[in-house]
Amino acid sequence: MPGRSGGRVRKDHRSECVINQMVEMFGDKWSLLVIRDIIFVNRRHFRELLTKSLEGIASNMLADRLQRLIEQGIIVKSDDASHKQKVIYSLTEKGIGLLPLLMEMVVWGHKYLPDSGLRGLAKVLEAGGPKLWEEFMAELRETHLRAPNAKRKTRRPMGSARISAMQKLQAAYDPALAKRKASVGTRPSLLRQR
Secondary structure, three states: OOOOOOOOOOOOOOOOOHHHHHHHHHOOOOHHHHHHHHHHOOOOOHHHHHHOOOOOOOHHHHHHHHHHHHHOOOEEEEEOOOOOOOEEEEEOHHHHOOHHHHHHHHHHHHHHOOOOOOHHHHHHHHHHHHHHHHHHHHHHHHHHHOOOOHHHHOOOOOOOOOOOHHHHHHHHHHHHHHHHHHHHHOOHHHHHHO
């Protein structure tokens, strides 16, 4: 596939095929899971990402993946204003742009992987479609990029409580997360063996 460099393959990629480049970027076992936890469960500190990972990521592996994601411009690291010794990881616009890909993966997995435990999340994603995805991306921009969400500035009638996209997705994600934690809790040795 000829590309922007005049048909030559860059030395840091096997080919200029965008699918190949994405596989090289995210083809390991952990990168997308770290991004998943930052996006869907708002885990933004190293300790949270380490101790609350259902898959049991090792600290050296997590540190490596976070550094790779920073180098790729997917996330940024900054000092946490609430605690002098902590850093906080935030998505960049490039990282937020991964949301539709992750959502499509959940929907595809629900359809073709019968053992998927996130059926509720997949149903919410399918029902909400691109409109929900855009709303969630706007909320992520507000949280991670500190960009004001224009929709939040509109006046709502008194007494109406709008449920955010994050709340809808969290409500669908939490039961599967709790069920998974309970089943893993009965077999703690399996969690760290992966």
